Amino acid sequence: MLIFELLDGDWLGFSQVRQQVLDFLLANEHKCVALVSHFQKKDTKILYILDERNVIWGVLSVSESGQILHCLESETVLGIVEAYFQKFRPQKIFSIIGEKKYTDAIAKIFQKLYGTVNKSATEYSLMEYNALLAEEAALAEKPDNKKRHFLNSCEIFDCKNSDFDEMLPIQKAYELEEVVIDRESFNEQNCRILLRRNIQSGIVFGVRYNNRIIAKASINAEGENCIQLGGIYTDISFRNKGIATYLVRTLSNRFKKNKKDVVLFVKNSNSTAINVYTNCGYTPFGDYKIIYY
Known part of the structure; x- marks a missing residue:
């Protein structure tokens, strides 16, 4: 698996890739409405995880303010997420928002990589x-x-x-x-x-x-x-x-x-x-x- 940043442009295949990311998000929209909203507005960095069959396994949004939204489909993607953040440390980490088990997993990655400890954590239904x-x-x-x-x-x-x-x-x-x-x-x-x-x-x-x-x-x-x-x-x-x-x-x-x-x-x-x-x-x-x- 590889992780990529979705960059705007007119390069060959861009529209197809953007549509592929959107299709993944829409299939999971009920649990990631805010992430879909940021994708539409193009106001945050969008990362997507792709396997060798060209299938998307996850999407993350990273804002300048340090808000991280995520929609991940398997724990197998966590290794590539950790490798990415080890190489590209966010300038700021303000919040992690999304499905509980992956919010916890990303928080553990940041604690492992940077020693970052959260101020509060709230669980929701x-x-x-x-x-x-x-x-x-x-x-x-x-x-x-x-x-x-x-x-x-x-x-x-x-x-x-x-x-x-x-x-x-x-x-x-x-x-x-x-x-x-x-x-x-x-x-x-x-x-x-x-x-x-x-x-x-x-x-x-x-x-x-x-x-x-x-x-x-x-x-x-x-x-x-x-x-x-x-x-x-x-x-x-x-x-x-x-x-x-x-x-x-x-x-x-x-x-x-x-x-x-x-x-x-x-x-x-x-x-x-x-x-x-x-x-x-x-x-x-x-x-x-x-x-x-």
Whole structure:
């Protein structure tokens, strides 16, 4: 096996190679939506692993910020991955993201080669939306008139630039509770930049109640056929009222009607969120892990 960097150009066979890499990614898209997104945008270094029969066994994305995304099909490729990184050390290693067993394996490679030790590691369950299961779950749900009355007073909306100031507090709360390793590492300027960029991209959604935004969600990544839903958060004062279920059901159904498969990942330790997503028609299909340095 050999590992190559996918370089843009007009050389003979380039289009064929790029299509071959894309075909591999699309066959595995449900577990690597973000990697497909970076491949489409051409904003990261793309590596692909090829055997002597011209069959692809894995693809990795390495960004300038040190984010490494991977989609590997066999542990037999790990030797070539190690050989590559031994020769071409990333300028920075910020995170490793993807299927659990390969995230762990790549982390061991970096520790072996460079003595790199991670700051945090979180395990997740990958879940996929099924419209039929969502309908069955909704029909089986016991009526709750109090929740129904409350949700009838809520509005789900696509965030616009004019919503930025109102959305910022709940975005900050989300990052402090779900994203940052510790509160001291929270960077409000980065939070503001990311939120404004995502709103301008049309990938942020909110729930408004009594002229106040009380919940949010976003598209974490969009590939060719899949959307990865994420950033789902409800203000602590409005939890246990069915808001997250209402928001996830609505968005998942919308994306499915747009001919997109919908996936998400949820912390294995977050049983409440797992129950919400299960009640929204999601089923687990894989193990996912993110390691930060």
